[in-house]
Amino acid sequence: MKHLKRQTIPKNWPIPRKGTAFVVRPISGELPLLVVLRNMIKIAQNKKEVKKALHEKSILVNNKIAHEEKFGLDLFDTVSIIPSKKHYRIDLAENGKFKAVEIKEPEANKKVSKIIDKKILKKKQMQLNLRDGKNILTDIKCNVGDSALINFKDKKIEKCLELKEKANAIVFAGKHAGKKGIIEKLIIERKMAIMKVGEDKINVLIKQIMVIE
Numbered sequence: 001m002k003h004l005k006r007q008t009i010p011k012n013w014p015i016p017r018k019g020t021a022f023v024v025r026p027i028s029g030e031l032p033l034l035v036v037l038r039n040m041i042k043i044a045q046n047k048k049e050v051k052k053a054l055h056e057k058s059i060l061v062n063n064k065i066a067h068e069e070k071f072g073l074d075l076f077d078t079v080s081i082i083p084s085k086k087h088y089r090i091d092l093a094e095n096g097k098f099k100a101v102e103i104k105e106p107e108a109n110k111k112v113s114k115i116i117d118k119k120i121l122k123k124k125q126m127q128l129n130l131r132d133g134k135n136i137l138t139d140i141k142c143n144v145g146d147s148a149l150i151n152f153k154d155k156k157i158e159k160c161l162e163l164k165e166k167a168n169a170i171v172f173a174g175k176h177a178g179k180k181g182i183i184e185k186l187i188i189e190r191k192m193a194i195m196k197v198g199e200d201k202i203n204v205l206i207k208q209i210m211v212i213e
Contacts, residue, residue, distance in 0.1 A: 004147075012177065014097045015039045028133060029072020031098055032088065033061065036079060039086055042102040043081055058082045062117075063109055063152035074132040075172055076111040078103070078152075092170065096177035109152045112161065114172075114210040115144055128157070131210070161211040169195060173208040181208070196207040 009015065009023055015035060024047075026032040032098070035049050037043055037059070044050045050069050053059055059066040060080035061073065073079070073090050080087045088100040089106035117129035125137050130146060142148060142160035149158045159166065165186055171179045181197035191206050 012092070012097050014093075014099060024070050026072030027068065029074050029077075029197045031073045032069065032072060033059070033066055033071045033079075034069040036073060036088075036090065036100060040098070041081070043084075060108075062111065072159050074113075076113065077132070080105075080108050080109060092172060092178040094178045110158070111150050111152075112147050112210065112212050113150060115142055115148055115160075118142065118144055126188040133205065145206060149213070157210045161213065163206070163211050168213065169193075169209045169211050171202075171204050171209050172193070174204060176202050176204055178206075180212070183211075 010030070013031060013035060015023070024032045024034045033094040034047060034050050037053070038046065054067055054069060057065050058081065059077060060082065061071060062077055075092065076144060077090045078087060079090070087103050087105055089098050089103050089107065091101045093099045101138055104173070113134065114131040115128050116131050119127045127138070128136050128138060128142060130136065130148060136150065136157055138157045140157050140160050143163070145163040147161040149161060151158045164194060165183050167183050167185050169181065171177055178198045179195070181195045181200065183193050184196045184201065186206065193204055193206050193209055195204060195209070197203050210213070
């Protein structure tokens, strides 16, 4: 199907459930570019204006020209508006909904993604499989559960952000989605983490957190 019924859209999309009957379905990813440009950044009022901007090659996603309004974005992907020279990162608000945060130009060339698997290929090259679906070859030592800081311009991993106590992290799924804090304790045998968020402490599954800078 090309569209989703508005009443069935994911809870983390920042759009009202009342309105037109259908909403565009993303091609892969979590959030369609149309929703980002029209509802979050608000550079367009409707689908026609979004398509016009894409036709004019005015939009970059992760430093590449975007062509399709159904293109799916993931957490920490970046969007650049060429005419206005403005740049945004897809983040999570504390209520668990996606939000677009304006960033500086150098930041638009980088993103953080969680490592969900890794493989050793021929010639002992390491391939990291990331949460956003990307696979990247690297010589940098990383483990599953860590995060990779990706540089879009150089098409490589700049560094590994280790999953460890005292690391900064975000909860990207579950009832605490959107919370950011410090990992206070990792309970590996239970696959749990205790995070300090402000003055509070929360228990979350390790698979639901991502280490950030």
